[in-house]
Amino acid sequence: MVMASRAYNVALCRELMQAVRGSGREIPLRPGRYESGDTLRLPLRGVWPDVRAEATFTIEKFIGGGFAGQVYRCVLTSLVSDEGASIEGLTVGNVYGVKILIPPSRFARRFRDRIYQVAFQVPFSAQVIASACEAGVIWQKVIRRAAALEFGSETSVADVYAWFFDEGQQAYGEVREWVEGRMWRLEADTRLGERRAWRTADPATCGSPEFIAKRQFMWRFVRLLHRMGAGELARQYEWGTLKSQPNLLKRSGHDADPAAGLCAFDFRAGLALLPFLPMSPIDVWLILRGLWHGSLVQFDRGDMTRLRAFIQEHQDHFEGMQGMLDALERSETAYRRSMPDITHHGMRLLTDRSLRADVRAGLVTGYGCADLVDEAFAARLNGGGAVFSGFYLLGAIPVLGRFVRRCIGNGAYRRHVKRFWAERAYRHAVWGAGLRHRLVGWIRSGRVSDPRARRLLATPAWFWVQAFTLRLLPAGLHRAVAEPRTVWERISATWQFMRSFFRDEAFREQWLGDQVAAGYKDGMLSEAERDRIMQHVRDPFIIKYLRSLGVHFATLPVTQIVSVIVATVVLITKLVQGAGWGVAGAYFGGILLFFQVIPISPGSICRGVYVVALMIRERNYRDYLVAAPLSFVKYIGYLAFPFQMITTYPELARFMGSRWAMDAVRIVPVFGEHGALLEHAIFDLFFNVPRVVGAWCARHARLVLNLWMLMGVTIYDIVTRSCSLDVKSTTNLLIAVVVLCVLPRVLFYPVLKRRGEGAVDPTGVE
Numbered sequence: 001m002v003m004a005s006r007a008y009n010v011a012l013c014r015e016l017m018q019a020v021r022g023s024g025r026e027i028p029l030r031p032g033r034y035e036s037g038d039t040l041r042l043p044l045r046g047v048w049p050d051v052r053a054e055a056t057f058t059i060e061k062f063i064g065g066g067f068a069g070q071v072y073r074c075v076l077t078s079l080v081s082d083e084g085a086s087i088e089g090l091t092v093g094n095v096y097g098v099k100i101l102i103p104p105s106r107f108a109r110r111f112r113d114r115i116y117q118v119a120f121q122v123p124f125s126a127q128v129i130a131s132a133c134e135a136g137v138i139w140q141k142v143i144r145r146a147a148a149l150e151f152g153s154e155t156s157v158a159d160v161y162a163w164f165f166d167e168g169q170q171a172y173g174e175v176r177e178w179v180e181g182r183m184w185r186l187e188a189d190t191r192l193g194e195r196r197a198w199r200t201a202d203p204a205t206c207g208s209p210e211f212i213a214k215r216q217f218m219w220r221f222v223r224l225l226h227r228m229g230a231g232e233l234a235r236q237y238e239w240g241t242l243k244s245q246p247n248l249l250k251r252s253g254h255d256a257d258p259a260a261g262l263c264a265f266d267f268r269a270g271l272a273l274l275p276f277l278p279m280s281p282i283d284v285w286l287i288l289r290g291l292w293h294g295s296l297v298q299f300d301r302g303d304m305t306r307l308r309a310f311i312q313e314h315q316d317h318f319e320g321m322q323g324m325l326d327a328l329e330r331s332e333t334a335y336r337r338s339m340p341d342i343t344h345h346g347m348r349l350l351t352d353r354s355l356r357a358d359v360r361a362g363l364v365t366g367y368g369c370a371d372l373v374d375e376a377f378a379a380r381l382n383g384g385g386a387v388f389s390g391f392y393l394l395g396a397i398p399v400l401g402r403f404v405r406r407c408i409g410n411g412a413y414r415r416h417v418k419r420f421w422a423e424r425a426y427r428h429a430v431w432g433a434g435l436r437h438r439l440v441g442w443i444r445s446g447r448v449s450d451p452r453a454r455r456l457l458a459t460p461a462w463f464w465v466q467a468f469t470l471r472l473l474p475a476g477l478h479r480a481v482a483e484p485r486t487v488w489e490r491i492s493a494t495w496q497f498m499r500s501f502f503r504d505e506a507f508r509e510q511w512l513g514d515q516v517a518a519g520y521k522d523g524m525l526s527e528a529e530r531d532r533i534m535q536h537v538r539d540p541f542i543i544k545y546l547r548s549l550g551v552h553f554a555t556l557p558v559t560q561i562v563s564v565i566v567a568t569v570v571l572i573t574k575l576v577q578g579a580g581w582g583v584a585g586a587y588f589g590g591i592l593l594f595f596q597v598i599p600i601s602p603g604s605i606c607r608g609v610y611v612v613a614l615m616i617r618e619r620n621y622r623d624y625l626v627a628a629p630l631s632f633v634k635y636i637g638y639l640a641f642p643f644q645m646i647t648t649y650p651e652l653a654r655f656m657g658s659r660w661a662m663d664a665v666r667i668v669p670v671f672g673e674h675g676a677l678l679e680h681a682i683f684d685l686f687f688n689v690p691r692v693v694g695a696w697c698a699r700h701a702r703l704v705l706n707l708w709m710l711m712g713v714t715i716y717d718i719v720t721r722s723c724s725l726d727v728k729s730t731t732n733l734l735i736a737v738v739v740l741c742v743l744p745r746v747l748f749y750p751v752l753k754r755r756g757e758g759a760v761d762p763t764g765v766e
Contacts, residue, residue: 067270182523183675209258229306240282338362608632712741
């Protein structure tokens, strides 16, 4: 899911969209998504009973969007029912989640639709077919009731109340329970081996209780979904997809029990599973299992025979739901019959006239939502025959096929094309509307600042030049090239931040307080943990830690600056020596790559020297036993002080490690989502695993240092025997080996030994 985290000028986006709506286009440009403060007026239909109502929602926040759709946190401000009966679960003034089944990203929408068309030969059904949307929400209701059998309460599955069709985006959607909660807490754990027995482990006694509890819940939930005939929906909760974990929240107020408050809330798949396109490790197994059961493609198909058997087995538990179950069967049947879906229908499409009529009706509905046809031509297509066949086959022609279809099937589009070429004023209005519509996306993604957006409005030619050139670059690089001034502003702001951080104690305290407040809001810290951290914010070691963190911030660009300088010098040298640009460029790139992969870099050396200098100046070895050696290691060195704080300030150490892991993993597309398994793996790799290794090394410090010294002496012997070194090089190598490999054994170990076991085990692991 794409999260909405970057601030931008909402008022400017709203102003641009207002101009787009007032442009007079024959075919309206639809919004990619809505803004906070917007009002949604939606015709609702209750899940069961099927009560119809007109509702008004005020958007509080855009939560994010993925392949399945876009999610908003909304307040229900009015609800008027046609029949006088209310929709169960909806109360004016309460907060709800509103999901519209169309991605906010154009790329995500196109990719999703292409995959779905290959799988089922139709537009994305849940977006455009009423029965597909209705089947999805009823399935969630039935699953919610079934979950009470497995977990003891229906609250283990989020409730869903209504569904609707949004005219603004031409897409169906649903209104569901807003679950206050968090993904998971990244836990400091030195007993990682216990996770191998996760199925039988007691979460309360494990080192990672929330991790184990979540995995057990998802495993049990997947088994339940398979037993009740919702096997394809179970893919949303298969642990091995590596990205299913965010679909399970932990409700607020259940921190005391790791297994309590878990809630499955997302049952809308975004991408169909094709046999030749696995998208995660577990997909390979799911594809093979599907093929074994005769399903070539998988998405959200339910097994109604198995569901009926499951309900019959638990008849008392599902008492009073017969009407809803009948509605599910009707909508499921209509949904499946609205698609060609040749992998399931097979030859029936050739022999079953009523099936062909239903498929045709489903396709025509999709054409209407995509503005390919108007109502008059849709009626002609529903009659079938050569008109429908020809129109359907036109869809196989790339790019041009869509244009021809719209010209044939949509009278408004024909008027649009005619006026575009015949009326200069209309042509300018269309261009202006298109420019503004695209600019909204640029502003949201950070491609343009507000002043440049307005300049581009005044110089459309320059906008269209960028639209076909710089727009192909990532958003940040696009802005850096088009607005070089922003690069200097960022450098200046970074310098001011580091300067204030290092020199101003109040600024550092404020920064830490803001970080802790954000961590509490995100569910990374409990209220008690937040309060304990803030109570110690003025402790001497915390002050020392924050000052050292400022130095660590300052060393961030050192390696990059040095690498560019060295690579440039080598590039120029090679060119002067007569080497070609290809050879010189290879040296340049190789040096840059070398500086990225070496374990100890110029930046980490600066960081390590600073920590060692502190240790010597204060004559304090104990407080730096972990931080000093780790500071010299690239990447991991930024966690040196969090590791050092584990025994004294465990909550702060875990929190800072968690923040680092979350920031680092965001660069990974799809799998880098907050709450996904990769986030936990990164945290383990850079926080928990070093603690485990450090604890072992602390218990075997003498052996480790002896092996380190032996390795250094061996390397020195091999190099001096195999290479013809002069006296100066041999001496330098000897000094390096003595400093790096011999002195730690000769000096460091005696210090550890004198300070006793408390110093030998700085990680706090018993």
